Amino acid sequence: MAKFLTNREENYAQWYNDLVIKADMAENSVVRGCMVIKPYGYAIWEKIQSALDRMFKATGHVNAYFPLFIPKSFFSREAAHVEGFAKECAVVTHYRLKNDETGKGIVVDPSARLEEELIIRPTSETIIWNSYKNWIQSYRDLPILINQWANVVRWEMRTRLFLRTAEFLWQEGHTAHATREEAIEETERMINVYSDFAENFMALPVIKGYKSETERFAGAIETYAIEALMQDGKSLQAGTSHFLGQNFARAFDVQFTDKTGKLDYVWATSWGLSTRMIGALIMAHADNHGLVIPPKLAPLQVVIIPIYKNSEQLGKLTVTALKIKSKLEETGISVKYDDRDNNTPGWKFADYELKGVPVRLAIGPRDLENGTVEIARRDTLEKKSVAADSVYKLIPDLLKEIQQNIFNKALKFRDKNTYYIDKWDDFVKILDDQGGFIMAHWDGTAETEEKIKEETKATIRCIPFDTTGKEGKCIYSGKPSKRRVLFARSY
Amino acid sequence: MAKFLTNREENYAQWYNDLVIKADMAENSVVRGCMVIKPYGYAIWEKIQSALDRMFKATGHVNAYFPLFIPKSFFSREAAHVEGFAKECAVVTHYRLKNDETGKGIVVDPSARLEEELIIRPTSETIIWNSYKNWIQSYRDLPILINQWANVVRWEMRTRLFLRTAEFLWQEGHTAHATREEAIEETERMINVYSDFAENFMALPVIKGYKSETERFAGAIETYAIEALMQDGKSLQAGTSHFLGQNFARAFDVQFTDKTGKLDYVWATSWGLSTRMIGALIMAHADNHGLVIPPKLAPLQVVIIPIYKNSEQLGKLTVTALKIKSKLEETGISVKYDDRDNNTPGWKFADYELKGVPVRLAIGPRDLENGTVEIARRDTLEKKSVAADSVYKLIPDLLKEIQQNIFNKALKFRDKNTYYIDKWDDFVKILDDQGGFIMAHWDGTAETEEKIKEETKATIRCIPFDTTGKEGKCIYSGKPSKRRVLFARSY
Numbered sequence: 001m002a003k004f005l006t007n008r009e010e011n012y013a014q015w016y017n018d019l020v021i022k023a024d025m026a027e028n029s030v031v032r033g034c035m036v037i038k039p040y041g042y043a044i045w046e047k048i049q050s051a052l053d054r055m056f057k058a059t060g061h062v063n064a065y066f067p068l069f070i071p072k073s074f075f076s077r078e079a080a081h082v083e084g085f086a087k088e089c090a091v092v093t094h095y096r097l098k099n100d101e102t103g104k105g106i107v108v109d110p111s112a113r114l115e116e117e118l119i120i121r122p123t124s125e126t127i128i129w130n131s132y133k134n135w136i137q138s139y140r141d142l143p144i145l146i147n148q149w150a151n152v153v154r155w156e157m158r159t160r161l162f163l164r165t166a167e168f169l170w171q172e173g174h175t176a177h178a179t180r181e182e183a184i185e186e187t188e189r190m191i192n193v194y195s196d197f198a199e200n201f202m203a204l205p206v207i208k209g210y211k212s213e214t215e216r217f218a219g220a221i222e223t224y225a226i227e228a229l230m231q232d233g234k235s236l237q238a239g240t241s242h243f244l245g246q247n248f249a250r251a252f253d254v255q256f257t258d259k260t261g262k263l264d265y266v267w268a269t270s271w272g273l274s275t276r277m278i279g280a281l282i283m284a285h286a287d288n289h290g291l292v293i294p295p296k297l298a299p300l301q302v303v304i305i306p307i308y309k310n311s312e313q314l315g316k317l318t319v320t321a322l323k324i325k326s327k328l329e330e331t332g333i334s335v336k337y338d339d340r341d342n343n344t345p346g347w348k349f350a351d352y353e354l355k356g357v358p359v360r361l362a363i364g365p366r367d368l369e370n371g372t373v374e375i376a377r378r379d380t381l382e383k384k385s386v387a388a389d390s391v392y393k394l395i396p397d398l399l400k401e402i403q404q405n406i407f408n409k410a411l412k413f414r415d416k417n418t419y420y421i422d423k424w425d426d427f428v429k430i431l432d433d434q435g436g437f438i439m440a441h442w443d444g445t446a447e448t449e450e451k452i453k454e455e456t457k458a459t460i461r462c463i464p465f466d467t468t469g470k471e472g473k474c475i476y477s478g479k480p481s482k483r484r485v486l487f488a489r490s491y
Numbered sequence: 492m493a494k495f496l497t498n499r500e501e502n503y504a505q506w507y508n509d510l511v512i513k514a515d516m517a518e519n520s521v522v523r524g525c526m527v528i529k530p531y532g533y534a535i536w537e538k539i540q541s542a543l544d545r546m547f548k549a550t551g552h553v554n555a556y557f558p559l560f561i562p563k564s565f566f567s568r569e570a571a572h573v574e575g576f577a578k579e580c581a582v583v584t585h586y587r588l589k590n591d592e593t594g595k596g597i598v599v600d601p602s603a604r605l606e607e608e609l610i611i612r613p614t615s616e617t618i619i620w621n622s623y624k625n626w627i628q629s630y631r632d633l634p635i636l637i638n639q640w641a642n643v644v645r646w647e648m649r650t651r652l653f654l655r656t657a658e659f660l661w662q663e664g665h666t667a668h669a670t671r672e673e674a675i676e677e678t679e680r681m682i683n684v685y686s687d688f689a690e691n692f693m694a695l696p697v698i699k700g701y702k703s704e705t706e707r708f709a710g711a712i713e714t715y716a717i718e719a720l721m722q723d724g725k726s727l728q729a730g731t732s733h734f735l736g737q738n739f740a741r742a743f744d745v746q747f748t749d750k751t752g753k754l755d756y757v758w759a760t761s762w763g764l765s766t767r768m769i770g771a772l773i774m775a776h777a778d779n780h781g782l783v784i785p786p787k788l789a790p791l792q793v794v795i796i797p798i799y800k801n802s803e804q805l806g807k808l809t810v811t812a813l814k815i816k817s818k819l820e821e822t823g824i825s826v827k828y829d830d831r832d833n834n835t836p837g838w839k840f841a842d843y844e845l846k847g848v849p850v851r852l853a854i855g856p857r858d859l860e861n862g863t864v865e866i867a868r869r870d871t872l873e874k875k876s877v878a879a880d881s882v883y884k885l886i887p888d889l890l891k892e893i894q895q896n897i898f899n900k901a902l903k904f905r906d907k908n909t910y911y912i913d914k915w916d917d918f919v920k921i922l923d924d925q926g927g928f929i930m931a932h933w934d935g936t937a938e939t940e941e942k943i944k945e946e947t948k949a950t951i952r953c954i955p956f957d958t959t960g961k962e963g964k965c966i967y968s969g970k971p972s973k974r975r976v977l978f979a980r981s982y
Contacts (some may be wrong), residue, residue: 015768028623031609034558036622039637042555064533068580068611068642068658069523072588076596090560091585091599095646096578097563098602105567107606108582117599118522120583131520146530151559151642155586167559213540342631348886386908 009290020161023354025290033159033166035273037201042353043299044278045169049149051201052171052273053191061145066127069118075128077251084218088155090120103246113318120153121297125219125270128174136176136266138257144176160357162279170274176266178258183267188245190223190271190420194239203276203282203294203407204228205414206238207486209462214446221245227461227486229414230283233435235461235488238280240269284410291356292379294406295399302335303329303352303396307345307364314339317363320388324361325390334335353378358402379405427475431456437488441481443474452476461486499779503723507774510926511652514782514845519743524650524657528766531597531846534767534790536660537751540640542692543662543764546684552636557618561607565617572616575709578956581611582839611644616710616761619665620743627667627757629748653770654976654982661765665759669749674758678734681762682715693768694785694898695775696721698977699836700953705937712736718952718977720905721774724926726979729771754964775901782847783870785897786890788982793826793845793886796854800834801980805830808854815852815962818883830921844869850886870896918966921945928979934965942965952977
């Protein structure tokens with residue numbers, strides 16, 4: 001066990017924070033709420049970007065870039081949007097500094113005040129729809145299927161590395177369509193892309209569903225989300241896709257001529273996924289030894305560590321290690337040979353476990369004699385000795401197996417911690433004792449939702465797409481309910 | 492000729508602007524000085540990013556991400572840096588908006604004033620070196636070889652799409668080293684990476700050299716730059732690499748213990764290349780028909796256009812076209828088959844010329860009969876009929892040839908427009924008549940440099956690395972000069 005990590009079972013929040021810092025993923029910066037994403041954390045983000053970007057392009061999307069700044073007045077255009085986003089944000093009021101008259105440092109130049117304040121984008125619907133206005137005249141200009149990779153800022157009061165930071169990195173898709181049906185289809189397509197990504201790359205089982213009205217994106221008609229269960233029994237929203245109806249088209253007066261020559265407002269969607277996912281990756285899979293990174297997102301998939309007593313031994317081990325490295329790399333596997341002489345093999349073992357590298361190979365002089373190598377997998381911590389020349393065939397399969405096993409473990413955990421509850425006392429007790437996903441009936445009103453939240457801190461995470469329509473009675477009010485919804489405490 | 496473009500020879504600036512807009516590269520946004528990079532322009536940026544990122548990683552660098560915001564006081568820490576960067580910048584003073592008391596829109600909440608104003612990064616040396624302070628204790632922590640892909644903001648008064656915008660995208664490398672020699676080596680390595688990229692991907696011949704003290708990066712001991720000649724005879728700085736000495740380490744108190752146990756300040760470099768390069772790409776190669784994109788950076792390398800009278804013909808042409816498309820794609824070439832029925836082939840020809848697609852294939856019914864296809868190259872506008880089954884071999888070679896030809900043409904243009912001048916009258920006349928690169932002697936003083944700038948608007952673009960040490964007399968003052976330097980008017 002990595003001794004410098006707080007025990008996960010004793011203090012989950014502290015364990016998480018320790019791990020992010022010790023595994024060199026990120027750290028708090030001097031600017032309140034803003035993190036520095038360190039190279040190892042950023043390498044995982046690059047893997048996430050690369051996989052998602054390919055999926056976006058395969059579904060017909062292209063990338064573009066819109067301004068960081070949004071005129072303040074834009075937020076007032078869409079009534080719900082202003083309530084949701086114009087509150088806690090970074091406001092640019094001036095565009096120049098000057099030398100202090102006392103000669104000590106620099107001050108804001110009061111004469112360089114902007115006529116209209118600029119807001120650092122918390123999300124880009126407004127600035128983008130203001131552009132789309134000029135791009136769309138006819139149905140022939142539709143659909144527009146654009147994604148943007150960008151930084152956004154939401155002035156959060158309580159921040160946590162990756163999970164909630166004032167500035168974060170994300171992608172935001174913003175599409176424009178000629179019909180309601182097409183926009184809904186796009187909203188569904190993208191929540192499916194997200195769940196595909198979550199399950200097949202992040203090894204994270206998710207539940208897809210609608211958000212209740214209270215939990216919807218500010219300005220959306222319908223928000224679809226994927227929800228994942230973390231190891232402490234809390235839910236994490238891992239991606240959202242919004243059907244925006246004609247709300248933003250109306251707010252920015254974006255009309256088009258349809259095939260029959262009639263003018264209508266354009267239909268919209270937006271969808272986003274952020275660096276928060278790195279937090280989810282950690283909280284879903286990591287353990288008291290450190291990170292457990294699914295092979296498909298691991299910056300480094302295999303590490304080779306030599307065990308030697310003198311430089312003659314090291315020389316021989318290096319020949320074998322480099323041969324293994326280059327042959328594995330030919331098959332597209334990322335491999336590092338760590339022959340640094342300033343740390344013991346034991347220290348290195350612990351360090352790569354902390355970093356969550358999926359497969360570790362160790363070779364010592366006896367292995368050379370016997371033609372063997374020790375192979376250890378991070379997910380189960382199992383190790384065994386195998387024939388050295390079997391690793392080329394073995395490791396690609398092992399990486400697939402590890403990817404699947406991490407997913408299976410998370411799925412098993414979720415299944416074990418998902419409860420179908422019909423009594424209010426059980427509902428409260430489960431939340432207080434162990435947390436988890438609770439599938440319970442709800443009467444469909446915002447009032448009941450609010451009261452449940454007040455009394456238990458649990459919210460409706462989503463109304464799952466695939467619950468069958470079995471009727472029942474609301475867990476709280478006893479009123480009729482059409483189907484069960486997913487309750488949990490959440491990040 | 493694309494009729495809607497201003498003629499390049501008549502009004503170069505207007506031609507450039509027309510082209511950026513008409514080719515759907517970018518447009519001005521509603522926010523002063525900030526552009527929207529449209530999908531076609533952004534696709535070129537993605538190609539640039541991908542090529543550079545591979546080169547950075549091949550030279551041992553990793554990516555990371557630092558905050559958008561920099562505390563105001565950080566700029567005062569490095570004396571030269573504050574003069575260069577703390578002037579025109581976006582200043583965040585507040586972190587909240589609230590509903591206006593009159594009920595009309597939203598206003599800045601005066602109670603949410605930041606204790607210390609935050610500056611949107613114009614460049615990140617300060618915030619990064621403030622982080623490095625905690626990362627570096629011993630020589631074992633060095634070197635740090637980090638790059639960041641990010642947006643930055645410099646509140647420019649006069650902006651032009653891609654060339655000079657308030658917000659732009661770039662990469663900024665920030666490295667930390669144990670010795671002066673190692674840092675200088677890194678500074679040189681990166682200017683070589685940039686010139687390699689410019690010449691081999693952008694097809695842009697560049698001159699590498701030192702900046703004069705006046706033109707140096709604020710805070711640098713030495714700035715290396717690559718300079719490229721645009722078609723209007725002006726120079727464009729296409730990338731810079733700075734040796735920062737120990738300036739930022741001193742400013743942020745970053746010391747390390749060297750191998751002998753002695754404390755010393757860390758040595759630094761930084762280097763950057765921005766979306767400005769897209770402006771250079773346009774101004775170096777495009778013509779009155781539109782963009783000319785070097786194949787290695789072309790989002791689309793080959794377009795296939797069917798020429799038909801009825802749907803039966805189209806059906807047959809489509810079979811052949813899709814076969815060509817998929818076989819070319821197998822070799823990694825990007826191909827689009829444009830069978831849209833709402834535009835004529837002639838319109839499409841002009842549109843793909845405007846967009847600078849390197850190779851166009853056209854197929855009509857007669858081609859089907861004869862087993863031929865018409866192949867046209869964008870760089871020379873030549874076209875010829877070839878056997879349809881020869882294109883698989885022909886096109887990969889043709890793309891290489893086009894890449895080389897675009898470079899050769901630019902090099903020839905530069906050679907023709909580079910003058911070795913010894914008389915002041917000639918110097919002035921050339922700048923006024925046709926512009927170009929002028930290699931002339933300079934006495935090495937800032938005073939002379941300033942006077943030449945005042946009288947001619949020409950500046951020292953760089954002191955080329957590879958000028959031989961032939962002595963002479965300063966073009967302006969007549970004082971002794973050790974070697975020729977590169978003068979030009981510039982973007």
